[in-house]
Amino acid sequence: AQKITQTQPGMFVQEKEAVTLDCTYDTSDPSYGLFWYKQPSSGEMIFLIYQGSYDQQNATEGRYSLNFQKARKSANLVISASQLGDSAMYFCAMREGPGNTPLVFGKGTRLSVIA
Amino acid sequence: AAGVIQSPRHLIKEKRETATLKCYPIPRHDTVYWYQQGPGQDPQFLISFYEKMQSDKGSIPDRFSAQQFSDYHSELNMSSLELGDSALYFCASSPDRGSYNEQFFGPGTRLTVL
Numbered sequence: 001a002q003k004i005t006q007t008q009p010g011m012f013v014q015e016k017e018a019v020t021l022d023c024t025y026d027t028s029d030p031s032y033g034l035f036w037y038k039q040p041s042s043g044e045m046i047f048l049i050y051q052g053s054y055d056q057q058n059a060t061e062g063r064y065s066l067n068f069q070k071a072r073k074s075a076n077l078v079i080s081a082s083q084l085g086d087s088a089m090y091f092c093a094m095r096e097g098p099g100n101t102p103l104v105f106g107k108g109t110r111l112s113v114i115a
Numbered sequence: 116a117a118g119v120i121q122s123p124r125h126l127i128k129e130k131r132e133t134a135t136l137k138c139y140p141i142p143r144h145d146t147v148y149w150y151q152q153g154p155g156q157d158p159q160f161l162i163s164f165y166e167k168m169q170s171d172k173g174s175i176p177d178r179f180s181a182q183q184f185s186d187y188h189s190e191l192n193m194s195s196l197e198l199g200d201s202a203l204y205f206c207a208s209s210p211d212r213g214s215y216n217e218q219f220f221g222p223g224t225r226l227t228v229l
Binding site: 035037043044045046047050091095099100101102103104105106107108 | 146148150156157158159160163165170171173203205207209211217218219220222223225
C-alpha cells in the first residue's frame with residue numbers, strides 16, 4: 001500500500017495567490033514525521049517544512065505552512081503569495097518511528113506559477 | 116553554512132562498467148542516506164549508515180554496495196551497470212537530535228548509463 005499519496009500530478013496557480021498541495025499518509029506508528037521538499041528543474045532537493053506527529057500546532061516557515069489533520073492523516077502544504085520561483089516539483093515524505101529512519105516519498109506534484 | 120557535498124555531479128558510463136559515487140555529509144552529522152531517483156520518479160531509499168555501521172537497507176540492488184568511512188564520508192559502489200541505473204543519486208545527512216531529524220540533501224550525482 002502506498003504510504004504517501006499525492007493526488008495532484010500537476011497544479012497551476014496565479015502569481016500572488018495561495019495554493020494548497022495535498023498529501024495523505026498511512027502509518028500505524030504513533031511516532032512519525034512529515035516533510036515537504038521542493039525540487040526545481042535543476043534537480044536539487046530543498047527542505048521546506050517539517051511536522052512531527054506529536055506537534056500540537058501546525059508548522060509554519062515563512063510563506064509555507066503545513067495543514068496537519070492527524071485524524072484524517074493529511075499533511076497539506078500551503079504556499080501563500082505564490083512567486084514565479086515557486087514553480088517546481090513538490091514532494092511530501094514521511095519518516096516512521098523516532099530517530100534516523102529513511103524517508104518514504106510521494107509521487108510529487110508539479111506546481112506551475114503563472115504570471 | 117556547510118552543505119552535503121556529492122561528487123562527481125555528472126557521470127557517464129557504459130553498460131557493465133563500474134561507478135563510485137562519493138558523499139561528504141555536513142560536519143557533525145552522523146547518519147548518511149542514499150536515494151535513487153529515476154527520470155520522472157520519486158526518490159527511492161537505497162541504504163543508510165549511522166556511525167559508520169549500516170542502519171537501514173532499502174531497494175538497493177545486489178550489484179551495489181556502500182560504506183561509511185572513519186571521516187563519515189560515504190561511497191556508493193555500483194558494478195555491472197545497466198541502462199536502468201541511469202538516475203539522479205542523492206546523498207542526505209542528518210544529525211542525531213532525538214526525535215526530530217531533518218535530512219539535508221546534497222545536490223545529487225546524475226548518472227547516465229549508455
